[in-house]
Amino acid sequence: AQTVTQSQPEMSVQEAETVTLSCTYDTSESNYYLFWYKQPPSRQMILVIRQEAYKQQNATENRFSVNFQKAAKSFSLKISDSQLGDTAMYFCAFMKRGLANTGKLIFGQGTTLQVKP
């Protein structure tokens, strides 16, 4: 069975600074996807960034980038130039890759990020 672990329950960062959220996972699968989702107080889970395990290049989306270390089973999220709107709970998630979309998302426990002015 796959597990996802986020060891930082809460983090804070000053506006415009950089912060890194940690995530580790455990799986015996070789083909899978990893995601970071953001959940603001509005409760809607919003996709931040995704990484395909077979790609060695780290994914980037504007101010968001990941450090994907497949051998170490580590998938951290770096937020650059933090903005007040980045305040939210962040979840790391794993999905097994398959021929058909039968994949379920397995989430970590979440990290609450507060961006301070």
Place this chain on the structure above:
Amino acid sequence: DAGVTQSPTHLIKTRGQQVTLRCSPKSGHDTVSWYQQALGQGPQFIFQYYEEEERQRGNFPDRFSGHQFPNYSSELNVNALLLGDSALYLCASSPEYPANLYGYTFGSGTRLTVV
């Protein structure tokens, strides 16, 4: 283009009662998944529906059941409610392919409180 719509947004039920939650997927999406998110925790997968059939199920008891209609909308039913069923219930939709590439689109959830 409407995203995923869930109703109701909040619900209070008494222990032992039954509840039905509803979800309309994003336009163009035909697969619906349901998740339970306890307060301060990550979402837990309940089940997934595609072509009106339950395709995959998480570790939830039979009190949790669902349905998908021909228009791809879905319902989550919970019988014999327990206090521990209090949670945010999230619906997520995706196209059959390539959901793996883009992940899921989530609704804002239904907050269920069992008293």
